[in-house]
Amino acid sequence: MQCMAVHQFAPLLSLPNCSRISSDFGRLFTPKTSRKSRSRSSTCHPIQCTVVNNTDRRSANYEPSIWSFDYIQSLTSQYKGKSYSSRLNELKKEVKMMVDGTNESLAQLDLIDTLQRLGISYHFEDEINTILKRKYINIKNNINYNLYSTALQFRLLRQHGYLITQEVFNAFKDETGKFKTYLSDDIMGVLSLYEASFYAMKHENVLEEARLFSTKCLKEYMMKMEQNKVLLDHDLDHNDNFNVNHHVLIINHALELPLHWRTRRIEAKWFMDVYERRKDMNSTLLEFAKLDFNMVQSTHQEDLKHLSRWWRHTKLGEKLNFVRDRLMGCFLWKVGVRFEAEFSHFRRVSARLYVLITIIDDIYDVYGTMEELELFTNAVERWDVKIMNELPDYMKMPFLVLHNTINEMVFDVLKEQDFVSFKYLKKTWVDLCRSFLQEAKWYYSGYTPTLKEYIDNAWISVGAPIILVHAYFSFANPISKEVLELLEQGYPTIIRHSAMIVRLANDLATSSEEFKRGDAPKSIQCYMQETKVSEEEARQHINFLIREAWKEMNNEHGNPLVDDAKNFARMGLFMYQHGDGHGSQDNRSKRRISEFIINPILLIKNN
Structure with missing residues (x-):
């Protein structure tokens, strides 16, 4: 079943340690339940079992990658060299003059918003x-009764870490404490309020009321437009009523997923297409955004080719035909976390983590027997290549590639930061394998965990601790003693909230299909079993948890760990918004990769 609209998701509450979530969240659950036992077809002994016995194994029937090594290596871009960099610098100077020369308050806010949506605000961070x-x-000193500008300013200030109070919106309420009904006539003001409401933190009731009010108004507006036959016309230049259709397009996009939850790189590509059709479009901004996108994309292609050569060298795709070969999807995750050209080395090295997580996940989830999985978990815990002789043949290469890759990353951190990160990086992989093993135990026993039990384990098994802890040691300079203390105790809560958003978004998109093929139950099935509610009600509850987790993350600002955690959550919502964007190779997934990694944007629109 396709996932529900992601804008209905809600964030998770704080998770105090690796094995527990907050007591407030725990009260949502009922006692444990169990279900009839199931068994896998494979029964061979772990050490004797090799790939020769793969006819006895489970299979998810993953298709080979549609992106060949030769094709990836053949990628080229014309957007390199001095001519393009010189033009980009010229445009950058012109845009900087716009930023410095705009004095009117609303015009400044609109320009900042446009720069962010076009994906070029990172060039002007100091000015902004x-x-x-x-x-x-x-x-x-400035009381503003304009809903659009008030909400836009609130959103931009919150986004940049300024704790502007939610009470600024009380001016738009009536004597009963409800938002004034006439505001619905200002549809762009309501849209601005809607986008601002997603920066709410825990217990900010005014913003929660704003979200409900604005969502209702926007949906009613869309229904009215549909009744009046005002449809989404992608050829807006030839539409007589441009402004109305532009509003419909923007509102529909926002209702699918709010701006705060969207990945900057993905949003920029979409917004360029919309912005180009606006009558008030600024051609300098648009040319700068397109050229910057294409030039950064050329760097991404070089990063991808480097990753592809590493992947081919490991031969894991050739040796393990039961795993997902999703190199392109794994790389797209990394582009979503940090897209800027300056982070090329980070993408080249850390994208391997996504690949290894995917492979090990398939070993635990699809292929391995219980005895073999316990051996592999023990091998990771001991982190000793000597133990390889105890592993089945098909596990030896993945273990050695993992071992060498992480040791190389430890060396990089030591070289750059003069800090030995080994125990922290190793811990993330031990925790991951233990969480995978727990899922396998539930599967073998046929046990359906409570939602709390599931979440206690699933926020680790989604791989976020690995991704974000490795990223932190790559960027933090200096490394914070506070973060190290949190890592000693478990993980910073920002990692847990980010992980839960990705995990629950994944479940909403994939759990029905996975459950049909016999996989262990996911959050939706756990909650249905536990509370005896319908699937629709369970999905609504999971959406609520995602909203609550975002509220928790909105409390934190201003360091690489927080930025990466939020971007990882955004990528999860993007990848699973319309199904399994990570494992699938359908037309949508292929189109996404083509748009963001392969195909440049035309600098001059063809008429």
């Missing part, structure tokens, strides 16, 4: 921060 800091200092 100066403007927003000045607005925050002066905000108490």
Whole structure:
């Protein structure tokens, strides 16, 4: 079953340690339940079992990659060299003059918003921060009764870490404490309020009311447009009523997923297409955004070719034909976390983590016997290549590739930071394998965990601790003692909230199909079994948990770990918005990869 609209998701509450979630969240659950036992077809002894016996194994029937090594290596881009870099610098100077020369308050906010949506605001971070800091200092002296500008300023300030109070929206309420009904006539103001509401933190009731009010107004507007036969016309240049259709397109996009939850790189590509059709489009901004996108994409292609050569060298795709060969999808995750050209080395090295997580996941979830999985978990715990002789043949190469890859990353951190990160990186892989093993035990016994039991384990098995802890040691300079203390105790809560968003989004998109083929139950089935509710009600509850997790993450700002955690959550929502964007190779997945990694944007639109 396809996942519900992701904009209905909700975030998870704080998780105090690796094995427990908060007591508030725990009260949502009922006692444990069990279900009839199932068994796998494979019964061979772990050490004797080799790939020769694969006819006795389970299979998810994963298709080979549609992206060949030769094709990836053949990727080229014309957007390199001095001519393009010189033009980009010229455009950058022109845009900087726009930013510095815009004095009117709303115009400044609109320009900042446009720069962010076009994906080029990172070039002007100092200028933007100066403007927003000045607005925050002066905000108490400026009472604004314009809903659009108030909400836009609130969103931009919250996004940049300024804790502007939610009470700024009380000016738009009536004497009963409800948002004034006439506001629905200002549809772009309501849309601005809707986008701002997703920066809510825990117990901010005004923003929760704003979300409900604005969502209702926007949906009613869309219904009215549909009744009036105003459809989404992608050829907006030839539409007589441009503004109405533009509003419909923007609102429909927002209702699918709010801006705060969207990946910057993905949003930029979409918004360029919309912005180009606006009558008030600024051609300098658009050319700069397109050229910047294409030039950064050329760097991504070189990163991808480097990763592809590593993957071919490991021969894991050739030796393990039961695993997903999803190199392109794994790389796209990394582009979503950090797309800027300066992070090329980070993408080249850390994208391997996604590949290894996927392979090991398939070993535990699809192919391995219980005895073999216990051996592999023990091998990772001991981190000793001597134990390889105890592993089945098909496990030896994955273990050695994992061992060498992480040791190489430890060396990189030591070389750059003069810090030995080994025990922290190793811990993430031990935790991952233990969580995979727990899922296998549930599967073999036929046990359906409670939702709390499932979540206690699943936020680790989604791989977020590995991705974010490795990323932190790559970027943090200096490495924070506070973060190290949190890692000693478990994991920072920002990692747990990010992980839960990705895990629950994954479940909403994939759990029905996985359950049909005999996989262990996911969050939806756990909650249905436990509370005896319908699948629709269970999905609504999972959406609620995602919203709550975002509220928790909105409390944190201002360091690489927080930025990466939020971007990882955003990528999860993107990858699973319309199904299994990681494991699938359908037309949608192919189109996404083509748009963001392979095909450049035309600088001049063909008429």
